[in-house]
Amino acid sequence: MSSNSFSYNEQSGGGEATELGQEATSTISPSGAFGLFSSDLKKNEDLKQMLESNKDSAKLDAMKRIVGMIAKGKNASELFPAVVKNVASKNIEIKKLVYVYLVRYAEEQQDLALLSISTFQRALKDPNQLIRASALRVLSSIRVPIIVPIMMLAIKEASADLSPYVRKNAAHAIQKLYSLDPEQKEMLIEVIEKLLKDKSTLVAGSVVMAFEEVCPDRIDLIHKNYRKLCNLLVDVEEWGQVVIIHMLTRYARTQFVSPWKEGDELEDNEKNFYESDDDQKEKTDKRKKPYTMDPDHRLLIRNTKPLLQSRNAAVVMAVAQLYWHISPKSEAGIISKSLVRLLRSNREVQYIVLQNIATMSIQRKGMFEPYLKSFYVRSTDPTMIKTLKLEILTNLANEANISTLLREFQTYVKSQDKQFAAATIQTIGRCATNILEVTDTCLNGLVCLLSNRDEIVVAESVVVIKKLLQMQPVQHGEIIKHMAKLLDSITVPVARASILWLIGENCERVPKIAPDVLRKMAKSFTSEDDLVKLQILNLGAKLYLTNSKQTKLLTQYLLNLGKYDQNYDIRDRTRFIRQLIVPNEKSGALSKYAKKIFLAQKPAPLLESPFKDRDHFQLGTLSHTLNIKATGYLELSNWPEVAPDPSVRNVEVIELAKEWTPAGKAKQENSAKKFYSESEEEEDSSDSSSDS
Amino acid sequence: MISQFFILSSKGDPLIYKDFRGDSGGRDVAELFYRKLTGLPGDESPVVMHHDGRHFIHIRHSGLYLVVTTSENISPFSLLELLSRLATLLGDYCGSLGEGTISRNVALVYELLDEVLDYGYVQTTSTEMLRNFIQTEAVVSKPFSLFDLSSVGLFGAETQQNKVAPSSAASRPVLSSRSDQSQKNEVFLDVVERLSVLIASNGSLLKVDVQGEIRLKSFLPSGSEMRIGLTEEFCVGKSELRGYGPGIRVDEVSFHSSVNLDEFESHRILRLQPPQGELTVMRYQLSDDLPSPLPFRLFPSVQWDRGSGRLQVYLKLRCDLPSKSQALNVRLHLPLPRGVVSLSQELSSPEQKAELAEGALRWDLPRVQGGSQLSGLFQMDVPGPPGPPSHGLSTSAPPLGLGPASLSFELPRHTCSGLQVRFLRLAFRPCGNANPHKWVRHLSHSDAYVIRI
Secondary structure (H helix, E strand, C coil), X not given: CCHHHHHHHHHHHHHHHHHHHHHHHHHCCHHHHHHHCCCHHHHHHHHHHHHHCCCHHHHHXXXXXXXXXXXHCCCCHHHHHHHHHHHHCCCHHHHHHHHHHHHHHCCCCXXXXXXXXXXXXXXXXXXXXXXXXXXXXHHHHCCXXXXXXXXXHHHHHHHCCCCHHHHHHHHHHHHHXXXXXXXXXXXXXXXXXXXXXXCCHHHHHHHHHHHHHHCCCCCHHHHCCHHHHHHHHHHCCHHHHHHHHHHHHHHHHHHCCCCCCXXXXXXXXXXXXXXXXXXXXXXXXXXXXXXXXXXXXXHHHHHHHHHHHCCCHHHHHHHHHHHHHHCCHHHCCHHHHHHHHHCCCCHHHHHHHHHHHHHXXXXXXXXXXXXXXXXXXXXXXXXXXXXXXHHHHXXXXXXXXXXXXXXXXXXXXXXXXXXXXXXXXXXXXXXXHHCHHHHHHHHHHHHHHCCCCCXXXXXXXXXXXXXXXXXXXXXXXXXXXXXXXXXXXXXXXXXXXXXXXXXXXXXXXXXXXXXXXXXXXXXXXXXXXXXXXXXXXXXXXXXXXHCHHHHHHHHHHHHHHHHCCCCHHHHHHHHHHHHHHCCCCCXXXXXXXXXXXXXXXXCCCCCCCCCXXXXXXXXXXXXXXXXXXXXXXXXXXXCCCCCCCHHHHCXXXXXXXXXXXXXXXXXXXXXXXXXXXXXXXXXXXXXXXXXX | CCCEEEEECCCCCEEEEEECCCCCCCCHHHHHHHHHHHCCXXXXXXXXXXXXXXXXXXXXXXXXXEEEEXXXXXXXXXXXXXXXHHHHHHHHHHCCCCHHHHHHCXXXXXXXXXXXXXXXXXXXXXXXXXXXCCCCCCCCCCCCCHHHHCCCCHHHCCCHHHHCCCCCCCCCCCCCXXXXXXXXXXXXXXXXXXXXXEECCCCCEEEEEEEEEEEEEECCCCCCCEEEEECCCEEECCCCCCCCCCCEEECEEEECCCEECCCHHHHCEEEECXXXXXXXXXXXXXXXXXXXXXXXXXXXXXXXXCCCXXXXXXXXXXXXXXXXXEEEEEEEEEECCCCCCCEEEEECCCCCEEEEECCEEEEEEEEEECCCEEEEEEEEECCCCCCCCCCCCCECCCXXXXXXXXXXXXXXXXXXXCCCEEEEEECCCCCXXXXXXXXXXXXEEEEEEEECC
């Protein structure tokens, strides 16, 4: 990717890698070189000695090698007793590596792991917040059932800690304890409830993560904290924002009435909508309409808007889905620009953004229409992105832009990527059926493609033309004649079968050609693909019914050939047709209706978007991407008919007033300052601890 | 709620493996992932893969696969974003991201992962925040090469060579707290372009595409302001033209969010306050319309005698760069018909090398001067069922399986679009220390340079 590493690799990468492979763990310390020749067991002996030495540097070397072993998947569990002693080491570097080791092996060596617990308990009371936090983190990561009560106690204490960083870690520990022992749920919910009230931006994200995992259905816990979360949102760290926004989306869908019923009148004053709250409140008062948006609902929509500028794609998408699911339809338009902006990032992100846009563009075309050009396919796009872009372009096509689009499609058809060219032809077919004005233009264009040099393109065009003609019972004799001529040159079975079917269906419109085609096909019957053979038989049957004078003998010849075919489907079809169309004594009442059966008006195929059924998943979730319900997928509920009591969200009047004053911004800044000063504190303390 | 995170080398060996929740099937998962990935045709691996209730999400970065697995329903964006942030983080802490650096710094990587992810939940990904917590020092490779020696003068005296930094200078960790301070005040700016070209057998140009980016790696304290001046004739889009000259035109430009574009319209100056570490300041692309001639032209001629099975390929390679520039590490790769055994060669200069490898001809030209012309005559025997008696002594129609030829090369100090960095100025003066070093490098290299035969 980066040329930096590119040229770097050129010069040294190769040699380096092989060297590493040979020396395995010994690269880190020069003293480990002799380990190369000794057996595994011996090597571990030597590690043990190093761990027991008095020098920190030897211990550190040993720990680094052990972590290296873990990374390589070698079993280092027999070193557990030697390693666990160092958990009380004063050297933070060693300590942290011991933590890495402990978390990995504690579950296997439960008894020995208990040796370390007292150290953690002591560390939980350390004056340094960093040490308290990391002790809690490791303690809660040790999956040993016996220590559940200790963990519970530690979490409770930490949740009341003065340092927000420790409280944040307490929130993270909740899920770990919950998965270790689900019976603690009730107690944990109490902790969550307490932490939800926390005013620090550091904690907010983490506690909502815990809430989502432990008790996502306890929506009542959110009520009192709803406004606070909305107001804090901008200052929460980005990963927390994503989780909070998703949670609030679900919350809004249960607590507010649908804003979607309103008519178009709203769009007039839409522009004034964002100017200020007071303005907006006046508007809502003036409108005197049955629907007025709950101010809390508005608060959420307004406070998430600035996050569309986030540099984290996940946040942008989270806001986009929030607008999509809960904002009035007239306001959802603003997300399209941000989503289109995401298309500039790496191709993995592009892929998923495009998927989401594809779903959105089916339902609300207008949203992405102004950005039509952004979805033009670039030659460097990988095929998966190309097909998604085509999909979106099809969804966006309308009377106004179709001519531009068709011109764009023309260049795509010429692409080197044949799979993509074929997909484009399909797309043209879909546009032609969706927009009646251009059906004829498209059809003509496709007919021109029939003389293309590339066989795949021709074959795909034939198939699409077949579908189009089927939808239009109008006369298209010329096209059918043209396609009949193609039968001589084209070899792709699907295309041949399509042409034959088309001629059979329209055999009465091309009375001169059809029998001749049948004659040619009878000649080549034995060398055709099975798919084509079936269609030849069908054509024969149809002609027999409409024009038996010319084709009787031919059809009988074909039926005889079919009777001895190797494929049982074809033998079966032959028997069936013979019984149905050739009159004899035994033939039942059905043969009277043979013509009606064969030449019935067939329903045209529906050319549909493959994204049609995805919209029942919440956008921006893994379930939506996979189109499968993933574990833990939480359904978005439908809007309630009547809004539940909004007063549950009221906290205390004083606080409410404070949050609603226009000084809200100043307050945010305040909290931001506080946040930074705290992190400075952390820096200081970490410095002091590393000095010690 | 990530279950596992692992880094695989391009060959599928797990370099780093971490299980966060203990609810998944252990290390076999990494192998399963690689098997699934390699089972797919081409390089079109889907971003999200699904197997038995477990979802794999991966990105490729510098030849490594960074993979997370999860079994729950979370925003795929968070995962993708997380992976790319991790890639940047690892790059910042270990110097550069690559197989070698990762396996040298296993302990550091684990410590980082420990801080970034707790029980599969993201805690923080900012380089700045994390530096408070990370204790392990990165192990930096010092590859021994003569190239490095050349920059050290006799008795350690400074030589002229010092004005050029070795190409690996920028690949070192941003955050080494204990290294000497004098090294820290450096800024590296790279203008890198990737060129993909397709030339038809008659020599006409079918496709040209240049993808460029300006990358910055800053070792200065975060928030120090700098200004980057681009070529003034630089213009974006087809319609816009600046100045009287031909102009340097690109089709599309995008900037990093920290770039201030106030002076871009008027003077083509980017102003930014980059955080410490690496970032892409600007990305641009240009297709179809190159201002300069293509760097290489290949004139092949093929003689093929079906009767005796003798294949003679004469390749003439002309380098159309300005005579002062040169191309490095040029390698021509020409797939040959099946079963080619012997090769005799006549090359125009001794430093070139040609050999048969994996059913293809590989012609290495370590250095090609601009304006020069090189040639090679290759004769091969293609055994096989003796074809129909030859009509003439030789026919011009090439046998099956020959070509297309592809070229790979690097063009130092050259950009295909013509974009140059005029200057790089720092507004910030670090107190007490000497002036910060500013390194600027221009480089083009081939992405896919294919010539049909």
